[in-house]
Amino acid sequence: MLAALVLAALTASSTGLATIRYDAPPPNFIFPTPHGTQYLSDLKGRVVVIDFWATWCHVCTAELDEFVRARDTFGTRLAVVTISDESPDVAANYLHVSNIALPLVEDVAGAVFRIYSVSAIPVTLVLDPSGNVSYVSVGGLSWSELAQAIERAQGEASASTHGARVLQ
Numbered sequence: 001m002l003a004a005l006v007l008a009a010l011t012a013s014s015t016g017l018a019t020i021r022y023d024a025p026p027p028n029f030i031f032p033t034p035h036g037t038q039y040l041s042d043l044k045g046r047v048v049v050i051d052f053w054a055t056w057c058h059v060c061t062a063e064l065d066e067f068v069r070a071r072d073t074f075g076t077r078l079a080v081v082t083i084s085d086e087s088p089d090v091a092a093n094y095l096h097v098s099n100i101a102l103p104l105v106e107d108v109a110g111a112v113f114r115i116y117s118v119s120a121i122p123v124t125l126v127l128d129p130s131g132n133v134s135y136v137s138v139g140g141l142s143w144s145e146l147a148q149a150i151e152r153a154q155g156e157a158s159a160s161t162h163g164a165r166v167l168q
Helices: 002-015 058-077 090-097 111-115 143-155
Strands: 030-033 036-039 047-052 078-084 104-106 123-127 133-138
Touching: 047 058, 047 143, 058 078, 058 143, 078 090, 090 104, 123 143, 133 143
Parallel strands: 047 078, 078 104
Antiparallel strands: 030 036, 047 123, 123 133
């Protein structure tokens, strides 16, 4: 039992996501929408992709096209929320200039980064329709990995499939 606890602690600390657990909802936060503010928990019933990123991170900006592709592929069954902790309007201007229409949380104070224990980017979480974490990627993410994580989350509302790059 002690070995399992040590392994769990090492796994969580090595990914930098000590506050995130599989098959459990992640910390809730509020974000702006064109229709006012919304809580993450309001998105239950759909698969949710949460992306922590920054404009200076080339891997992060390359992944943005994959999140747009996911939204276009899965339609209303999927919600995508991106989060940047850069100075005000930096990420928003990047998305605007790049013609990327994804919801953005400008986490200037780093509050969401802190409650999720994100210390390195990119980080992507996929939540199942029940609002529970079903997939976590720390580092670059391919279209194939993202699509498979979304499909698993859709098909298994609270079951996790742990792969090589997934928080365990």
